Amino acid sequence: MKKLTVLITSLLIFIPLGVLVYKSQVLHLSLIPQMVDDVWNLHVNVKPKGSVYSFSFPLPRSAPGQRISDDKLRSRDYQIFVDRNSDSTMATWSSKSMITGRISYSARVDLKPISYQSIPKDYTETYPRGLDKYLKVPTLLAEDQEAIGALETAILEGSEDKTSLIRKIYYYVEEEIQRNTDIKTIHETLNVGKGSPLVKAKLFNIMARRKRVPSRIVVMVRMPEGKKAKEETKLHFTFANEVFLANKWIPVDTNRGHFGERPDGFLVIHRNYEEVEKIISKKRVSYSIQAERARINRYNKAEFKKEVIQSDSIFGKLSLYRLPLPIQTMFTTILLIPIGALILSIARNLIGIPTFGIFTPILLALFFRETSFGFGMLFFSVIVIIGIGERYVLDKFYLLAVPRLSIILTLIILLMLGYSFYSVEMTSFSHKHLAFFPIVIVTLIIERLSIMITEEGLVNTFKTLLGTLVIVVFVYSLFFISSLEMFMFTNPELLFTVMGLLILVGKYKGYRLSEFLRFRDLVRQKKKLESKSHDL
Amino acid sequence: MIFSDLKNLGILGINNRVGRYILRHNKRANYPLVDNKVLTAQRAEAWGIPTPENYFIVENYGSLKNLHLKLMSYDSFVIKPARGSQGNGIIVIKEIIREERDGEIRILCRRSNDKLMDVEEVRHHISGILSGLYSLSGQSDIAIVQAKIDKHPIFDDYSFGGIPDIRVIVFEGFPVMSMVRLPTRSSDGRANLHQGAIGAGLNLSDGKTNNAVIRNQVVDIHPDTGHKLLGLRLPFWPEILELAARCYDMVGLGYLGADIVLTPDHGPILLELNARPGLGIQIANLAGLVPRLEKIRLEAPKDLLARERVAFSMKHF
Numbered sequence: 003m004k005k006l007t008v009l010i011t012s013l014l015i016f017i018p019l020g021v022l023v024y025k026s027q028v029l030h031l032s033l034i035p036q037m038v039d040d041v042w043n044l045h046v047n048v049k050p051k052g053s054v055y056s057f058s059f060p061l062p063r064s065a066p067g068q069r070i071s072d073d074k075l076r077s078r079d080y081q082i083f084v085d086r087n088s089d090s091t092m093a094t095w096s097s098k099s100m101i102t103g104r105i106s107y108s109a110r111v112d113l114k115p116i117s118y119q120s121i122p123k124d125y126t127e128t129y130p131r132g133l134d135k136y137l138k139v140p141t142l143l144a145e146d147q148e149a150i151g152a153l154e155t156a157i158l159e160g161s162e163d164k165t166s167l168i169r170k171i172y173y174y175v176e177e178e179i180q181r182n183t184d185i186k187t188i189h190e191t192l193n194v195g196k197g198s199p200l201v202k203a204k205l206f207n208i209m210a211r212r213k214r215v216p217s218r219i220v221v222m223v224r225m226p227e228g229k230k231a232k233e234e235t236k237l238h239f240t241f242a243n244e245v246f247l248a249n250k251w252i253p254v255d256t257n258r259g260h261f262g263e264r265p266d267g268f269l270v271i272h273r274n275y276e277e278v279e280k281i282i283s284k285k286r287v288s289y290s291i292q293a294e295r296a297r298i299n300r301y302n303k304a305e306f307k308k309e310v311i312q313s314d315s316i317f318g319k320l321s322l323y324r325l326p327l328p329i330q331t332m333f334t335t336i337l338l339i340p341i342g343a344l345i346l347s348i349a350r351n352l353i354g355i356p357t358f359g360i361f362t363p364i365l366l367a368l369f370f371r372e373t374s375f376g377f378g379m380l381f382f383s384v385i386v387i388i389g390i391g392e393r394y395v396l397d398k399f400y401l402l403a404v405p406r407l408s409i410i411l412t413l414i415i416l417l418m419l420g421y422s423f424y425s426v427e428m429t430s431f432s433h434k435h436l437a438f439f440p441i442v443i444v445t446l447i448i449e450r451l452s453i454m455i456t457e458e459g460l461v462n463t464f465k466t467l468l469g470t471l472v473i474v475v476f477v478y479s480l481f482f483i484s485s486l487e488m489f490m491f492t493n494p495e496l497l498f499t500v501m502g503l504l505i506l507v508g509k510y511k512g513y514r515l516s517e518f519l520r521f522r523d524l525v526r527q528k529k530k531l532e533s534k535s536h537d538l
Numbered sequence: 539m540i541f542s543d544l545k546n547l548g549i550l551g552i553n554n555r556v557g558r559y560i561l562r563h564n565k566r567a568n569y570p571l572v573d574n575k576v577l578t579a580q581r582a583e584a585w586g587i588p589t590p591e592n593y594f595i596v597e598n599y600g601s602l603k604n605l606h607l608k609l610m611s612y613d614s615f616v617i618k619p620a621r622g623s624q625g626n627g628i629i630v631i632k633e634i635i636r637e638e639r640d641g642e643i644r645i646l647c648r649r650s651n652d653k654l655m656d657v658e659e660v661r662h663h664i665s666g667i668l669s670g671l672y673s674l675s676g677q678s679d680i681a682i683v684q685a686k687i688d689k690h691p692i693f694d695d696y697s698f699g700g701i702p703d704i705r706v707i708v709f710e711g712f713p714v715m716s717m718v719r720l721p722t723r724s725s726d727g728r729a730n731l732h733q734g735a736i737g738a739g740l741n742l743s744d745g746k747t748n749n750a751v752i753r754n755q756v757v758d759i760h761p762d763t764g765h766k767l768l769g770l771r772l773p774f775w776p777e778i779l780e781l782a783a784r785c786y787d788m789v790g791l792g793y794l795g796a797d798i799v800l801t802p803d804h805g806p807i808l809l810e811l812n813a814r815p816g817l818g819i820q821i822a823n824l825a826g827l828v829p830r831l832e833k834i835r836l837e838a839p840k841d842l843l844a845r846e847r848v849a850f851s852m853k854h855f
Contacts, residue, residue, distance in 0.1 A: 351553060404669060453671075458732060511558055513541045513551040520754060524821045525543045527749075527756050531824070 007509065014502030018495040025493070029313045034488040035306035041295070042111045042225055044269070048289045049104040056096035058281050059289070060221065060272035061107060063091040067116035068269055073109035080105070090272040111293070113225065117263035122248045123163035129216055133246060135274075136216035139208060142188065149192045150209065164215050165247050168254070171213070175206045175256040199257040203241040203275075206256050216246035219275035220253075221282065225267040225293050237291040239282060241275060242268075269293075303330075306492070322491055330491070335371070335481065337490040340500045342367060342477040347507045349476075354516025355469040358454075362447060363470050367477035375478065382474075384417065385444060386467065389451030411445040548826030550817055555793075559831065563710065563792025564813055571789040572811035575682055576620045578789075585788045587781065588807040590616070591685040596664050605664070606645050606657045609634065614686040617660070619667040619679045625728050627672030629663060630686060630700070631655075650700060650727060687807070690800040696720050696770060698762035699727025704740070704772070704798045704806075706782035707815055707827065712838055713779045713851045714830040716740040717822040718747070718772065723762045731818050736760065738767055739823030742855040745775030749824045756824075776848060778806045783844040783851075785811055830855055 025031045050057040063086070064070045075082060080095040080103075095105055129137065142150070157174050161167045182196035188205060191197035197205065203219045210217035219241055226235040242255040242264070251273075253264040272278045280286060307323040322333055342364045349355040357363050370378030388410065396406055418441075454463045480486065490496060544551070550559075571577050582589045593615060594608060609615070613634060619627040630650040637644045647655045655663075664681045666672070673679040693702050700721040707715045717737050721727045724734035731737050736757065738750040750757050750767040759766055772778065782796040785808065795815025798806050820826055838850060 354552070462732075509557070511551075511554045513544050513549070514553060517544065517549070517551045518540055520817075521544055521547075521549050521821065523751075523754055523756060524549070524824055525547065527824055528547060 007505070011502050011505045011509075014498045014505065016502075018493070018497075018499045021495050022493055025317060029315055029317070031309060031313055031317070032306065034485060034492050035303055042113065042269075042293045043295075044107075044109050044111045045292045046107040046289065047104055048107075048287055050101050050287050051285065053100050055098070055100060056094060057101065057287065058092050058094040059105070059287065060278050060281065061091045061093050062109065062111065062269055062271050065270065067114050067264060069112040071110045071112070073107065075105070075107050077105040078103050088274075088277075090274060090277070092272075092278075111269055113266060113269060115264060115266040116253065118250070118252055119262075121165050121250075121252060121262055124165045124247045125163055127214075129246070133216045135276075136218050136246065137211055137214060139211045142208070146189055146192055150212065154209070154212070158213070164213065167213050168210060168215055168245050168247060169261065171206060171209045172254055172256060172261050175202055175209070176259055179205065179256075181257060200241050202256045203243050206243050206254065210243070210245050218244050218273060220244055220270050221272040221275055221278060222268045222270050223291050223293070225269065227267065235292060235294070237293060239271070240268075244273065322494055333494075334487050334491045335368070337494060337497070338481055338487060339364060339368075340497055341486075341490070342480060344500055344503055344507070345477055345480070346473055347504060349469075349473050351507055352510060352514060354514030355472060356466040357473055358466050358470040359447065359450060362443075363473040364477055365443060366470070366474045367481065370474065370478045371481045378474075378478075382471070385448055386451065388413065389448045390455060392448060393452045393456055407445055407449055410448050411441065414441050414444055414448075544826075548828035548830075549820055550827040550831070552817065554828070555817065556814075559709070559793040560814060564794075565790065568790050569813050572791065572794070572813045574620050575618065575622075575810055576680065578808075578811055579682075581788055582808055585784065587784060587788060588804060590687055590807060590809065593683045593685065595620075596668065596681040596683065599665060599668060602661050602664060605661050608683075609647075609657070609660070610636070610643075610645060615683050616686050617664060617667070618682050618684070619672040620682055621673040621677075621679045622667075624732065625730050627663075627667055629655075629660075631660075632686060687799055687809075688802050690773075690802050692770070692773060692800070693720070695763050695765040696760055696767070698722050698760070700729060701799055703729045703809055704778055704800070705815065705819060706779065706796045706798065707819060708782050708786050708794045708796055709831050709834050710792050710838070711783055711786035711842070711844065712834045712847045713742060713782050714834060714855065715819050715823055715825070715827055716742060716779075716782075717819050718770075720750075720760065720767075722752070722760070731816070731822075736767065737818055737822035738770070739819070739825070740772065742779070743852050745772040745778070746770070749822060751818075751821050754818070754821050772800070774800065774805050776852070779848040779851065780844050781806050781808060783847050787844065 022033065026033055044062070046059075046061075048059045061073075061084070062068065062070055075084075075093065077095055080097045080101060083094045083096070085092045085094065093107075095101065153174070158167055158170055161170060178195060179191060179202050180196045181199065181202070183198045185191055185194065185197045186201055188201060188208070191201050191205060200219075207217050207219050220243065222240050222242060223237040224240055226237070242253060242257070242260075244251045244253050246252075252262055254261055255264070258265075272282075282289070303323060307321070310321045310323055311318045322330060325333070343361070346357070346361070346363055350357060366378070366382065369381070373381070392410060396409065401409070451463065451467075454466065571581055576592075576595060579589050579592055593612060596602060596605075614632050616631070617629045622628065631647040632650050633648040635646040635648060635654075637646065645657050647657070647660060649655060667679055667681040670678045687701055689697065689701050696702065697720050702718055702720045704716060704718050706713050717739050719729035719731060720736040720738060721729050722735055726733065729735050731753075734753060736750050736752050738747040740746065741748050747768055747770045752761070757767065778798055778800075781798055785796045786792075786794060789811060791811075791813055793813075793815075795812035797809045797812065799809050800806055817827075833854065838847075842850070
């Protein structure tokens with residue numbers, strides 16, 4: 003019998019753990035989905051300057067490294083025309099009367115860094131006609147043309163393919179041209195070796211095109227970092243380049259020193275500066291761009307679902323990620339309940355913390371999670387107060403037990419009504435939450451509380467209430483470890499491990515921690531007696 | 539380890555009590571025999587075990603109608619729920635006062651704490667019992683009206699208010715530990731350790747008190763009477779133990795707590811049985827249960843009569 007227990011317990015505990023190892027080591031599945039914390043809420047406000055009947059502004063679009071979703075345009079009664087035909091998206095507003103109002107655009111932006119590890123050598127001579135505009139060298143002063151020509155002979159000598167040419171141009175502009183925001187023309191830059199970020203991008207652009215490499219200046223905004231990420235921060239346009247090498251547009255940033263990569267946090271608004279130079283100039287429009295982090299601690303479930311299904315194993319077929327989304331959300335919480343119950347078992351049977359009812363602490367913790375900690379505590383206090391008051395008031399009426407309970411039930415519903423009126427006015431809490439909590443259970447808690455007060459006294463009752471609260475807080479904080487939540491959801495077989503651990507707790511025959519205190523006086527007296535008999 | 543002291547003293551903890559003794563030695567099917575006092579009394583009558591006389595039983599609200607007629611024929615009585623625990627819901631009426639006013643007879647009941655109740659209040663209390671107010675799981679219950687037991691004179695100096703009772707833990711039919719619970723003012727006259735009654739350990743060999751505690755703390759004198767607690771020696775001691783030992787044969791529970799009271803004229807009688815007796819008795823005796831339980835389990839001879847089992851316990855513990 004005992005061997006059987008050991009066998010079953012170890013099977014329950016270790017088989018799921020073995021499955022876990024198998025999944026990660028053999029199938030190379032991740033144990034929890036990747037975290038995504040690079041989702042942003044973007045807000046753009048634009049207002050034309052002067053008296054115009056129509057104006058345009060570039061809008062970001064989904065592309066490698068950036069995904070735009072939930073985009074919304076709000077603009078009174080103006081007509082909108084959104085042009086998506088070129089490499090960038092341009093919106094044009096027009097109206098029969100003069101445009102005086104402000105146009106706003108908002109979207110959810112999901113950013114990922116992009117990086118090209120190795121760019122193959124490129125000997126392309128002819129490009130599709132669509133790229134012609136990226137090969138056109140802007141007109142320059144003769145003096146500047148000469149200077150650039152001299153530069154080319156100095157730095158580009160001996161290069162055969164376009165990729166190494168571009169790399170050399172990049173090194174030159176990135177390292178030799180110092181950053182100086184006051185210098186804003188190519189002419190000056192060539193003379194003094196300094197230039198603003200935009201001018202550096204322009205110089206790189208000219209030099210690339212002169213060597214017949216399609217090149218363009220991209221207009222970007224950089225997402226705020228650190229603390230600023232949580233609040234809305236005003237963003238400014240910043241510039242970098244893209245060059246067409248080996249049939250791909252490769253990002254290049256001569257100001258921040260990136261070749262073949264665009265780091266996290268850059269959102270491309272428009273891919274051809276030449277087309278929007280005038281549109282985004284402060285003379286034509288006033289605009290503000292803001293972004294804040296959408297939500298932290300989000301897990302990329304969709305990616306993980308793909309990963310699991312692609313693994314083509316039994317786990318792919320049994321994965322909870324195949325369930326419809328609302329059911330998934332429900333189970334992420336439900337799967338934590340057994341862990342809460344394990345904690346409860348340990349607290350009661352190993353430590354000896356008295357709790358009120360058996361699963362009441364877990365129910366309360368769920369309620370706290372459903373609403374909020376503050377509201378949960380408020381509600382809990384109300385329950386306690388009603389529980390204390392109930393006996394004193396209702397005892398006077400000599401009521402039978404069931405009608406008496408029903409009165410408390412009705413009282414709870416009245417309180418909920420009152421609270422809903424309050425919350426509609428205050429809008430501080432969401433009142434829909436209340437409906438989730440089983441009211442009948444609250445009633446039973448109150449009745450049991452009031453019986454306990456009469457039977458065991460206030461002191462014992464408050465000890466038990468305190469014990470209950472401790473466990474509620476513990477289980478509640480468990481619900482907020484989102485990695486644990488995802489871990490259980492991804493690997494629900496661990497429920498068997500929980501059962502195995504519960505058998506271990508159930509088999510524990512030793513003392514409870516609380517008994518150490520309970521029998522403390524006995525031990526002390528016994529020792530006193532023993533030392534006395536030794537003295538004799 | 540912090541538990542080594544407890545282990546050395548052989549203290550029985552809750553987990554051990556449940557896992558090793560109650561679950562293994564007590565058949566769940568036999569629980570109703572001890573949890574329901576009506577069933578206990580019926581069984582006891584068949585076995586010739588003395589219990590307080592049950593006057594009548596109230597099973598439904600309808601029979602509350604002519605309650606006053608039923609009560610009028612008694613001088614005193616006790617009302618208790620059949621499935622109550624820890625003495626909750628028990629009312630002791632020590633005197634019935636009949637008043638005649640304008641040709642109508644009115645009945646007043648004087649409680650043990652001298653408060654007066656009219657029949658309406660008694661009826662309300664019983665209907666509370668019926669609706670399950672005092673039963674452990676809250677299910678509906680029945681009320682027992684039984685004879686009030688008088689205090690044995692030996693307890694006059696040791697008890698405040700109510701009647702002391704003697705708890706005997708019986709394991710496989712052998713008494714293993716015992717204590718007497720003495721009501722105090724703070725326990726409101728009840729023999730309930732949780733509410734502040736005195737628990738005084740009793741030697742199984744001679745029925746003498748060996749130690750006393752209130753709420754787990756050792757005490758020397760009764761806080762209300764001022765009387766020294768050590769040195770009390772209970773009369774009818776072998777009879778008390780034998781009565782407890784026979785309860786094992788009666789209900790077939792291996793680990794059992796028998797609550798016995800001493801009456802002035804009938805000797806010891808069984809008050810109630812408990813399938814999950816508490817562990818505070820170890821503090822009252824300053825001794826652990828485990829060595830005694832294990833001695834019974836490993837060394838005690840099988841198939842003994844109750845009297846022989848008592849002799850074994852009196853000799854060894």
